[in-house]
Amino acid sequence: MTTLDQIMAVMDEAFEPHWGEAWTRSQVANSLAMPHTYALIIDSTGSLTLTAGVREPAGFALIRRAPGEEELLLIGVRPRFRQHGLGRKLLEAFFSQARQSGADRVFLEMRANNPARGLYAALGFEQIGRRPDYYRLGDGSRIDAITFGKSV
Numbered sequence: 001m002t003t004l005d006q007i008m009a010v011m012d013e014a015f016e017p018h019w020g021e022a023w024t025r026s027q028v029a030n031s032l033a034m035p036h037t038y039a040l041i042i043d044s045t046g047s048l049t050l051t052a053g054v055r056e057p058a059g060f061a062l063i064r065r066a067p068g069e070e071e072l073l074l075i076g077v078r079p080r081f082r083q084h085g086l087g088r089k090l091l092e093a094f095f096s097q098a099r100q101s102g103a104d105r106v107f108l109e110m111r112a113n114n115p116a117r118g119l120y121a122a123l124g125f126e127q128i129g130r131r132p133d134y135y136r137l138g139d140g141s142r143i144d145a146i147t148f149g150k151s152v
């Protein structure tokens with residue numbers, strides 16, 4: 001399984017279509033082709049890898065590097081593996097990768113009502129911005145985006 005296959009296997013299960021958050025295969029492929037984007041993959045036992053090789057991927061994080069900071073583009077864990085700390089482990093690996101690359105800040109953006117907020121807050125993210133009506137949902141309605149930041 002390539003990194004792209006592993007990410008898409010999780011993507012297909014992890015994101016509710018209603019919110020329109022899932023990326024298509026070509027969006028992920030284009031993103032991974034950029035030198036400043038990388039993925040972390042985690043399996044159900046909590047083992048992490050930066051490359052292909054995990055037999056049964058349980059979750060992933062897609063990350064973009066910039067000078068001095070890194071941004072979490074997307075994180076997902078398959079529903080049957082949730083609430084076991086895999087999301088937290090992916091985020092902690094993200095912080096440590098960011099530190100190793102010389103970043104001192106990390107960012108992410110989420111729709112305003114995402115329950116993932118609890119996890120982000122528990123890991124020290126603080127709200128630094130809100131973009132009104134930023135995301136458009138499948139039914140045409142709109143929802144704010146919230147930006148979180150954290151020092152690493």
Ligand SMILES: CC(C)(COP(=O)(O)OP(=O)(O)OC[C@H]1O[C@@H](n2cnc3c(N)ncnc32)[C@H](O)[C@@H]1OP(=O)(O)O)[C@@H](O)C(=O)NCCC(=O)NCCS
Pocket residue numbers: 014015016021073074075076077078081082083084085086087088089110114115116117118119120
């Ligand atoms: C967010 C997500 C990656 C967390 O993965 P996880 O492996 O369950 O995370 P952990 O087990 O480390 O932490 C669980 C925490 O996530 C938060 N959480 C996120 N979504 C939740 C949900 N639907 N229900 C309950 N808690 C949720 C809670 O704070 C929970 O903490 P708690 O167990 O103390 O209540 C996973 O819920 C997911 O894939 N969600 C769908 C995709 C998504 O919305 N991604 C984020 C936006 S890009």
